[in-house]
Amino acid sequence: MGHDKLRKFAENETFSCLLQPSAQELLADGYFNLRDHAVKGHWAERFGNDRPIVLELGCGKGEYTVALAERDPERNYIGVDIKGARLWKGAKYATEHGLPNVAFLRTRVEFISAFFAPGEVSEVWLTFSDPQYRSENSRLCSPLFLERYRNFLRPGGVVHLKTDSRFLHEYARAVCAAKALQVLTCTQDLYAGTDSIQPVVREVKTFYENLFLQQGYPITYLSFVIDHDGPFVSPRDPEEFDTKKWREAEGPRLLFGHDSAETRRQKLRAAKEESL
Numbered sequence: 026m027g028h029d030k031l032r033k034f035a036e037n038e039t040f041s042c043l044l045q046p047s048a049q050e051l052l053a054d055g056y057f058n059l060r061d062h063a064v065k066g067h068w069a070e071r072f073g074n075d076r077p078i079v080l081e082l083g084c085g086k087g088e089y090t091v092a093l094a095e096r097d098p099e100r101n102y103i104g105v106d107i108k109g110a111r112l113w114k115g116a117k118y119a120t121e122h123g124l125p126n127v128a129f130l131r132t133r134v135e136f137i138s139a140f141f142a143p144g145e146v147s148e149v150w151l152t153f154s155d156p157q158y159r160s161e162n163s164r165l166c167s168p169l170f171l172e173r174y175r176n177f178l179r180p181g182g183v184v185h186l187k188t189d190s191r192f193l194h195e196y197a198r199a200v201c202a203a204k205a206l207q208v209l210t211c212t213q214d215l216y217a218g219t220d221s222i223q224p225v226v227r228e229v230k231t232f233y234e235n236l237f238l239q240q241g242y243p244i245t246y247l248s249f250v251i252d253h254d255g256p257f258v259s260p261r262d263p264e265e266f267d268t269k270k271w272r273e274a275e276g277p278r279l280l281f282g283h284d285s286a287e288t289r290r291q292k293l294r295a296a297k298e299e300s301l
Contacts (some may be wrong), residue, residue, distance in 0.1 A: 028151070037131075038114040043122075045109070051139050059139040066142035072101045072126065077147035082106060082134050083154050085232065087115015089197055092125045092229045093150075094119075100147070103128045105137065109182040132163060141177035148184045149174050153198040153233040158272055158287065161259060166197040168257030175251050183209065186247045187226070189237040192271040194245040199260035207250040214243040215267040222246065242276060 037043055044064065051059050071076040081090045084104030091254045094102040104111050104127075112129050119127040130140060157163040164170070174184060186197050186268055194213070201208055202219035212218050215227060216238070226246060234244060251257075277288045 028055055030110050033110045037109055037116060040120050040129075041115040042119050042127055043112060043129045043131065046140075048132070048136070051132075051136055059136060062140050066104075066145060066153075068101070068128075068141070068145060071128065074101070076101050076126070077295050078103060078141075078145060079148045079150065080137075080141075081150040081152060082137065082148055083151065084112075084129070085113065086111045087118070087129060089150070089152050089229060089231045090129070091115050091118055091124065091127060092277070093225065094124055096225060096229070100127055101126045101128070103130055105130045105132065105134060107131060107133050134170070138173045138176055143177055144179040145176075146177045146181055146182060148183045148185065149178065152185075152187050152231050153188075153189065153237075154193065156188075156190040156275075156287075158192065164193065164196065166193070166200060168200060168259055170249050171200070171257045175253070180252055180253065181250060182252075183248055183250055185226075185229075186245075187215070187234070189233070189242045190247055191245065191274050194247060195271045196260070196266055197247055197249075199249075199266035200257065201249050203258045203260050203265065204251060204253055204255075209248040209250065211247050213245050215246045216244060236280075237278065240279060242278065 037045065046062050051062065053060055064071060068078055078091065079100055079102050081102070081104045082091075084090050084106045085108070086157065087104040087106075090102050090104030104112070104115055106129075109131055112131055116129050119129075132140070151165045154165045155163075162165050162169045166184070171184070174182075175272075186194065187192055191213070198208075200206075210222055212222065216220070230238075238244065275287055278285045279288075
């Protein structure tokens with residue numbers, strides 16, 4: 026491990042806005058029987074107020090969480106990620122700038138239900154999540170995860186999905202359609218439309234959002250309400266969601282000057298087909 030990571034991990038311990046729970050304690054009774062963390066149901070006490078709470082899941086370095094919080098001091102914002110070296114940047118900024126409505130939680134998103142009580146959260150943001158082409162249950166907008174969010178979202182609570190992946194966008198739309206969830210906003214090109222989307226959705230951008238915009242990829246946006254009785258279901262019929270079609274629709278993205286993992290897979294698949 027590099028010295029810079031060790032330095033960041035050490036400094037993370039000094040940030041009061043950053044909570045780093047022990048995974049071992051959460052998993053003491055097994056993966057399918059998570060123990061609740063002491064903060065569950067007590068976030069209002071941690072913030073010192075009972076203002077609405079907004080989560081960003083998979084927040085990376087926390088720039089989106091921080092930017093939302095700076096624009097909206099009447100709500101509390103919590104960024105969640107497992108990478109401590111990434112969270113360091115957002116936690117350091119929030120600490121140095123004295124942002125009272127920002128917190129960060131270092132944990133796996135799979136464990137999120139251990140930290141929030143029913144009705145404790147108002148909104149969830151999913152910003153440029155991994156599309157997880159091969160594992161539906163790993164997609165942060167899958168029925169499995171929506172059930173977790175429903176357990177702590179207040180009635181009328183909103184899920185926002187902002188992504189460059191048309192695959193993930195169309196999948197989420199299909200999940201909503203499967204149970205007629207209330208879709209509030211849906212656009213396949215966030216920056217081309219003139220519809221009445223909240224200005225903050227366009228004004229605040231993540232690192233990856235800027236990266237993909239520079240490459241010319243449209244950014245999609247979907248917001249929906251998950252109030253619903255009964256289980257969520259996956260789209261199974263190709264007419265509901267054509268996995269092959271939307272996976273092939275993904276473009277050859279670059280990450281830090283190199284092909285993304287999906288781009289490499291597409292090139293290998295194309296080369297194999299040409300050789301047949």
